[in-house]
Amino acid sequence: MARVAGRSCIVTGAAQGIGRAIGEALLDEGAHVCFADINAAKVQEVADANAARAAATGAKVAHAAVDVTDRDQVRAMIAHTVDRFGRLDVKFNNAGVNKPMNFLDVTEDNWNFIMAINGLGCLIGMQEAARQMIAQGTGGKIVNTASIASRQGFGNVAPYCASKWAVVALTQSGARDLAAHDITVTGFAPGVVATEMWEQVDQDLMAIGAAERPGQAMEEFSADILKGRVATPHDITGTTTFLASRDSDYMTGQIIMIDGGMTLV
Numbered sequence: 001m002a003r004v005a006g007r008s009c010i011v012t013g014a015a016q017g018i019g020r021a022i023g024e025a026l027l028d029e030g031a032h033v034c035f036a037d038i039n040a041a042k043v044q045e046v047a048d049a050n051a052a053r054a055a056a057t058g059a060k061v062a063h064a065a066v067d068v069t070d071r072d073q074v075r076a077m078i079a080h081t082v083d084r085f086g087r088l089d090v091k092f093n094n095a096g097v098n099k100p101m102n103f104l105d106v107t108e109d110n111w112n113f114i115m116a117i118n119g120l121g122c123l124i125g126m127q128e129a130a131r132q133m134i135a136q137g138t139g140g141k142i143v144n145t146a147s148i149a150s151r152q153g154f155g156n157v158a159p160y161c162a163s164k165w166a167v168v169a170l171t172q173s174g175a176r177d178l179a180a181h182d183i184t185v186t187g188f189a190p191g192v193v194a195t196e197m198w199e200q201v202d203q204d205l206m207a208i209g210a211a212e213r214p215g216q217a218m219e220e221f222s223a224d225i226l227k228g229r230v231a232t233p234h235d236i237t238g239t240t241t242f243l244a245s246r247d248s249d250y251m252t253g254q255i256i257m258i259d260g261g262m263t264l265v
């Protein structure tokens, strides 16, 4: 419990998938968690569903509707969290999107949509969290969600890969620029995780003729995973709670791969 108990955390993209699991794992260890997402109704449901879980560890739970590309909304989310929990200690920049497209067909709209949420959203989230931590004078931790697509290019998802390489760059640059304020910046890079994201990715891959049926892409990826299966969100949360905890205080600028041995880089 002592690792993160009483810490004030925000997780974006927390209405489902990896973000929800990150938040729930933090609550289980007594951290206060603001679940934040662009899907206002769903993230409120998630927070409500976690009231008993929070009570079990003495943690507090909050929620915020936020578009991570909108600086004013990000500021309001942080202000809400500080109002509820007294300060901000840990900020997870986890919201992300993918929209597969054949390389030659990638449009400016596709590029801008993905880069805005995965890239600019990460930058704004880091900046505004850091401003709050600096104002508090407490230091803090920023944790970014990268991907195996941060380390190599994959077919039909070039803008997504570019956006996730950007997350690595922001993590490393942020670590350098924020170190003087005792703010660490780390990230984690999941491999293939069974979440709702894949339902849309499957549809998009089929629409461009890159898959014939739902689940095909995941099956093909699985063949390259040393663990022999794709991940569940709960395969990710041991690492994310560690990155939110004092146990990782001496780490900054690093990305931890959590890919079942898929990439070995």
Ligand code: NAD
Pocket: 012, 013, 014, 015, 016, 017, 018, 019, 036, 037, 038, 039, 066, 067, 068, 069, 094, 095, 096, 097, 117, 121, 145, 146, 147, 148, 189, 190, 191, 192, 193, 194, 195, 196, 197, 198
């Ligand atoms: P998901 O689609 O299940 O959940 C993403 C959440 O982000 C959704 O609740 C969505 O509403 C929210 N979101 C989207 N745009 C937003 C915005 N502008 N502002 C705020 N919230 C927004 O996805 P997931 O699989 O849980 O992925 C979470 C993160 O992990 C993403 O950054 C993704 O790129 C990354 N990732 C996922 C996988 C995987 O296989 N699932 C692998 C590597 C990395």
